[in-house]
Amino acid sequence: MSGRVLVVNCGSSSLKYRVVDVDSGTSVASGLAERIGQPAGRLTHRSPDGEQHVVERPLPDHGAALAAVLAAFDSCGPQLTDVGLTAVAHRVVHGGERFSAPVLVDDDVLAAIRDLSALAPLHNPVNAEGIEVARRAFPDLPHVAVFDTAFHQTLPPHAYTYAVPPQWARDHGVRRYGFHGTSHAYVSRRVAELLGRPVEEVNTIVLHLGNGASATAVAGGRSVETSMGLTPLEGLVMGTRSGDVDPAIVAHLRRTAGLDPDAVDRALNSSSGMLALAGHSDLREVHRRVADGDERAALALEVFCHRVRKYVGAYLAVLGRTDAIAFTAGIGENDAVVRQKTLAGLERLGIVLDERRNAQRSDDARRISADDSPVAVLVVPTDEELEMARQALDLLDGGA
Template sequence: MSAPVLVLNIGSSTVKYELLDGRSGERHAEGLAERLGEGEGLLTHTAGDGARSVKRLERPDHETAMAAILDAFAEWGPDLSRITLTAVGHRVVHGGSRFSAPVLIDDRVVKAIEELVPLAPLHNPANLVGIRIARRIFPGVPQVAVFDTAFHQNMPPAAYTYAVPPDWITEHGVRRYGFHGTSYAYVSRRAAHLLGRPPESTRLIVFHLGNGASAAAIDGGRSVDTSMGMTPLEGLVMGTRSGDLDPAIPAYLCRSAGLTPEAVDRALSRESGLLGLAGAGDMREVRRRAAQGDPAAVLALEVYRHRIRKYAGAYFAVLGRVDAIVFTGGVGENDADTREKSLAGLERLGVAVDPERNRAPGPAEREISPAGAETAVLVVPTDEEREIALQACELLGSG
């Protein structure tokens, strides 16, 4: 490995990790510690040769999970004690307006991420846990923070400004920040390559569709608009999040139903979306129920696809010209029905999906629109860990 980078993507109950070469992108190991905070956790480690090993963890927390991950590298390889790491790269969800690029982590940066916790109370605290543990375990290794929000920091003011009282903006940081930026950075660059165009002259609409879902209008490799807002709640319908709704609804429910603000916030974030409409947050289960004739699941799919189609049309207007619509994320990469039916009716905009190309097995990165289509439709698998490793190496001058 010429530039080995350990990438940590830490959530409230998971630690996802990869060891890869920051220059070539070659993977040497990856894994997931999950169910942290529960009675029994699980660690799955996959070495570079594809060999997979599983270990059960008794009453794990993030600290014990990181210790188990180090043991997994020592036992199943490659042994981190024999590798001089170039960096440890950390995914940090919210960088506010302070961070528009990756940064070398020091005490000042840790304090700034702490101050941003109110903007991402479910994510930044877990990211900080990983940073503190990694700084202690790897004291001599540069630690780099890569922010989900950074890619969107150059949006024009008209796109990120909400029409609210000015002190909300200046004193409380109320504005559109956007998320999934690491994914958009990687996918937009790969899409331009697939089109045979330089990124700086390519205009794209990208849909990152997973349990969390968002859309972005990207002009010349820069975000000019995105669907998620101050938090990851705004925009598309998601697994458990509502996406767009009338902003008066929370206050109405507090008055009419006697709900507390915390209860409304919890419901919109964890009990809405596909889960609220269909009783299941996983797209595969919703489609299975719809195929069996469940009317709630049928409606959920219609609402989900309608929202995607609406954002596609809006971002055509924002960009003026669109070279490609790109699907990525777990649903975007694997659900042919979602891709085809979400774009149905946009033929006058030069958008069409070829059914055979859309459903045929093929290379991971591929075009699924008819040959010669005015606006290409692409599938590009995301690789956020590779992007984090690349950005870490570029920051350190090792890329």
């Protein structure tokens, strides 16, 4: 497995990209096009020397954004014709039940991704658009779709089945799918490496805590339970998403407030979570408000950590034997207070945090539990782009 892969991640108004050298695990170049479709677009390109090049110009659509990216490579380097690209890997949020692994993109796969837009209306259409644009830009390279949901296709039926009328699942795909799969896959494998054991022997709870947040129980390298469900709304409290709520809230608000289901759905996804509780979706700002004595922010932090701790307890029960708990993503990697509050009081369950280790800041993967803690607690920086690049090359090598 060797080569360099252009990884493309299209969001609703952004296009994130990175050229990954899979052998070394390093970034050759990377960048972000943002505010796509808005009057003032912005492209930040990082060349091999680490220098940032910023271009402010309208980016009316993802085609224009990719054209700006290619122009940045031409003007700031490296030249894409000279870096030895092997493939282009594309993040796709929802693969439904059809896609349980990365696939080589053809017209049928692209059509299937569009058909799955009913399950991810904000994400799959732009994911498909990004693939379409990139295929035109790189017609001679293989394009691989890597699905957020694929890692969770190992969920057993008792974990992915909702207790709802069976025709909902049969006719409309209503079941648990799970997300952040590339992150959970990468981190759980890194945990096994850090413990010096085969991944097949390690049981891990992975806590991907960022603006979007999810927890996954991984048994021997296989996802067996995860917090997100049919959509990324279920589970933990997030930046703007509510996480778990009573589904009857939809009917209740229709009766009492006259809100239609679409309005409630938008509110639960876009104006709930930490934003609703604390007035801000960024946990760094929440901490600042807590320090200033803001009671709303203090409650929001407690709610966030309580929800994570509740899932940790549940997944300890699901796994039976847990070897490690891994914190990852922006909050998980950088927020010592959240880590401490999340695991406080779990010593009788074999989780003993070392306060000094937890408080130390580092960009490296590291152990933050006490030496005698039966369950290792680790901070593992995630690398979803590297994971996607590896999966793309694994697919191509397997098909060789």
